[in-house]
Amino acid sequence: MADYVVEFGKDGRPVEPDGRLDASAFHRNHQAIRAVLQRFLAGKSGDVIEVGSGTGQHAVDFARHLPEITWWPSDLNDRHLASIVAWRAHAQLSNIRLPLRIDLSDPDWCSEMQDGRGPADVLAVFCANVVHIAPWSVAEGLLAGAGRYLRVDGLLFLYGPFKRGGKHTALSNAVFDSSLREGNPEWGVRDIEAVEALAASAGLALVEVIEMPSNNLTLVFGRSHAI
Ligand SMILES: C[S@@+](CC[C@H](N)C(=O)[O-])C[C@H]1O[C@@H](n2cnc3c(N)ncnc32)[C@H](O)[C@@H]1O
Numbered sequence: 001m002a003d004y005v006v007e008f009g010k011d012g013r014p015v016e017p018d019g020r021l022d023a024s025a026f027h028r029n030h031q032a033i034r035a036v037l038q039r040f041l042a043g044k045s046g047d048v049i050e051v052g053s054g055t056g057q058h059a060v061d062f063a064r065h066l067p068e069i070t071w072w073p074s075d076l077n078d079r080h081l082a083s084i085v086a087w088r089a090h091a092q093l094s095n096i097r098l099p100l101r102i103d104l105s106d107p108d109w110c111s112e113m114q115d116g117r118g119p120a121d122v123l124a125v126f127c128a129n130v131v132h133i134a135p136w137s138v139a140e141g142l143l144a145g146a147g148r149y150l151r152v153d154g155l156l157f158l159y160g161p162f163k164r165g166g167k168h169t170a171l172s173n174a175v176f177d178s179s180l181r182e183g184n185p186e187w188g189v190r191d192i193e194a195v196e197a198l199a200a201s202a203g204l205a206l207v208e209v210i211e212m213p214s215n216n217l218t219l220v221f222g223r224s225h226a227i
Contacts, residue, residue, distance in 0.1 A: 004133050004180065008055050009079055020090060021055040021083040025129065029213065030061050033128065033159055036210055036218050040155055041066055046123030049074060049149070051102055051109075051142060052130035056084030060091040062126075070095050072119055074102035074110075104130070105137045107144035121151035128159040131195070132177075135186040140198060146221070147202025156204060156221040159212065163191045170215035192219065200224070 005011050008021040015021055041048070045068040050059050053073035063071045073084045073096065084099040100118060102109045112118035125146045131139040146156040161173045168174040168189065177189040196206050199221050210218040 004129070004176075005054075006133065007077060007079060008083065016086065018090065019079075019082045019086040021080070023055045023057060026055065026057040026061075029128075029159075029216070030058060032213050033058065033218070034061055034065055036159075036212075036220075037062060037124075037126065037157065038065065040157075040220065041069060041124060043068075044123060045069060046121070046151070047072060047119030048124045048126060049100070049102075049119065049122055050126045050128075051104055051145075052076075052127055052134075053084055053099065054080055054129075056080075056087035056099070058126075058128060059084065059096055060087050060093065063093045063096045064091065067093075067095055069123065070097060070119070072097045072100060074100040076101065076103050102145075104141040104145070105135070107141045107148075109141070109145045109149075113145070113149060120149075122149045122154055123151060124155045124157060125150060126157045126159075130160070131158065132160055132180060132189045133187055135184075136190075139190060139195060143195070143198040143202045143204065147199075147204050150204075150223065152223060154223065155207070156199075156219075158195065158219040158221070160216055161189045162195070162217050162219065163189055165193065166191055169217075173215050192217075195219065 013022045047070045049072045053075050059071045059073035088096045180187040204221040205224040207222045208220040
């Protein structure tokens with residue numbers, strides 16, 4: 001059964017003295033996720049916002065392999081934000097910005113996106129393993145913000161387990177869904193169709209559904225009029 005972490009650093013994983021946290025899932029999924037991003041983003045330049053970055057390990061990995069892109073990690077949790085800062089300092093890469101404090105339940109995301117301190121005309125938004133471990137309002141805010149901040153040819157990447165046509169794609173995802181809902185009735189594995197409906201209201205449409213290891217998917221959205 002898939003496991004999930006609400007707060008890294010409290011799950012028995014090692015914590016570095018500088019605050020760098022480690023996500024066990026990162027070691028299993030980062031290469032497959034990076035391959036998807038490389039397929040869509042290689043050769044492009046611009047700003048990519050990662051929302052719900054967690055430890056910051058994905059941001060460092062992406063920045064290292066896609067050096068033309070400026071990465072803007074973000075999270076809501078103070079410990080995670082400190083870990084992102086520490087991973088950024090450790091990596092010594094010039095194309096990672098300091099993390100933004102983005103609360104996805106707010107469709108505006110954060111003040112920096114309004115006042116020019118954040119990126120404008122965003123090339124892509126990346127979000128891994130967030131919408132099922134959060135209330136539906138987080139998915140609503142994520143799609144609303146992506147619809148607002150993505151540039152004309154911008155893309156939204158949404159990685160995680162999803163249901164298709166109201167059905168789980170694997171028994172392990174059904175068990176995982178039950179454990180999520182037991183922990184919080186507002187959480188749960190989302191329907192692709194429900195996310196698509198949110199996307200449509202934000203002017204976005206599903207471009208591709210990519211099968212990922214361990215019964216996960218990456219949903220790729222683009223602007224409806226650009227497809
Ligand atoms: C399971 S972790 C995934 C972390 C990372 N994306 C990864 O795949 O390793 C979920 C993340 O979403 C963040 N999160 C939860 N609610 C959020 C919200 N309302 N706005 C932004 N981030 C949120 C958590 O702090 C956590 O870092």
